[in-house]
Amino acid sequence: MSTATIMDTPQAAEDGRTRTKHAPIPFRTVVGVELRKAFDTRSGFWLMFAIAAAGVLATGAVLAFASDSDLTYDNFAAAIGVPMTILLPVVAILAVTGEWSQRAGLTTFTLVPHRGRVIRAKLAVTIGIGLASMALALSVGALGNIVGTGLKGVDTTWDLSFTSILYIVGADLIGMIVGFMLGVLTRNSAGAIVGYFSYWFVVPTLSMVLAANQSWFEKAQPWVDFNYDQGKLYDGGFSGQDWAQLALTGGIWLLLPLAFGLWRVLRAEVK
Numbered sequence: 001m002s003t004a005t006i007m008d009t010p011q012a013a014e015d016g017r018t019r020t021k022h023a024p025i026p027f028r029t030v031v032g033v034e035l036r037k038a039f040d041t042r043s044g045f046w047l048m049f050a051i052a053a054a055g056v057l058a059t060g061a062v063l064a065f066a067s068d069s070d071l072t073y074d075n076f077a078a079a080i081g082v083p084m085t086i087l088l089p090v091v092a093i094l095a096v097t098g099e100w101s102q103r104a105g106l107t108t109f110t111l112v113p114h115r116g117r118v119i120r121a122k123l124a125v126t127i128g129i130g131l132a133s134m135a136l137a138l139s140v141g142a143l144g145n146i147v148g149t150g151l152k153g154v155d156t157t158w159d160l161s162f163t164s165i166l167y168i169v170g171a172d173l174i175g176m177i178v179g180f181m182l183g184v185l186t187r188n189s190a191g192a193i194v195g196y197f198s199y200w201f202v203v204p205t206l207s208m209v210l211a212a213n214q215s216w217f218e219k220a221q222p223w224v225d226f227n228y229d230q231g232k233l234y235d236g237g238f239s240g241q242d243w244a245q246l247a248l249t250g251g252i253w254l255l256l257p258l259a260f261g262l263w264r265v266l267r268a269e270v271k
Contacts, residue, residue, distance in 0.1 A: 054083035079143025089179025096183030171233035184261035
């Protein structure tokens with residue numbers, strides 16, 4: 001009777017249990033899962049198909065319609081790089097918003113309760129996809145340059161320096177992070193995609209028109225227009241003032257919304 005009484009106490013029950021501790025899922029495994037999730041859905045597959053098709057068509061257009069003087073490494077790399085630059089951030093958006101829009105978060109955050117690890121893995125995948133895509137674009141551009149100039153019988157022109165390539169890669173990585181930021185900020189696929197294409201097409205047009213008609217905005221534009229500063233990266237040759245303008249606008253329009261979005265993601269209820 002006394003033995004049963006002792007075993008019924010909380011301390012005795014806790015001492016009598018055998019606790020099993022499991023090691024957390026390795027971060028590389030989480031990254032691998034997030035990478036597969038970015039491409040094994042129907043939306044991810046058709047998005048990558050559209051990017052590849054647009055790159056092939058753009059490269060064919062350069063071969064068919066460009067003059068001999070325009071058959072350069074820069075033009076061939078841009079032919080496949082521009083579709084990637086515009087469409088790849090949508091992959092980053094879908095990678096984040098899928099947890100809420102498609103209710104995948106119910107499974108993801110059960111298997112990996114620490115949401116910060118999942119979000120870091122998604123960011124690593126976003127950056128990795130950007131770097132791999134630019135490497136592919138530059139490689140295919142080099143091949144197209146060699147083959148295209150060989151077919152036309154003109155000299156092969158390599159007009160992109162290593163520094164210029166670094167500027168282009170940096171600008172494209174910023175675009176990927178913008179997509180990631182909109183994903184964590186809205187947690188809605190449609191809203192984030194609309195916001196991204198507004199950032200890419202609508203905002204630059206409005207900013208350009210305003211700068212053309214208002215002298216005060218023309219002077220202030222580099223200090224307030226993040227898209228404008230990002231676009232200047234493709235031209236390269238940044239001065240100290242250019243870097244300061246990019247840092248200021250990037251901090252306001254990219255880092256602050258990203259921080260707020262991450263704060264919301266870590267606290268949002270998953271349904």
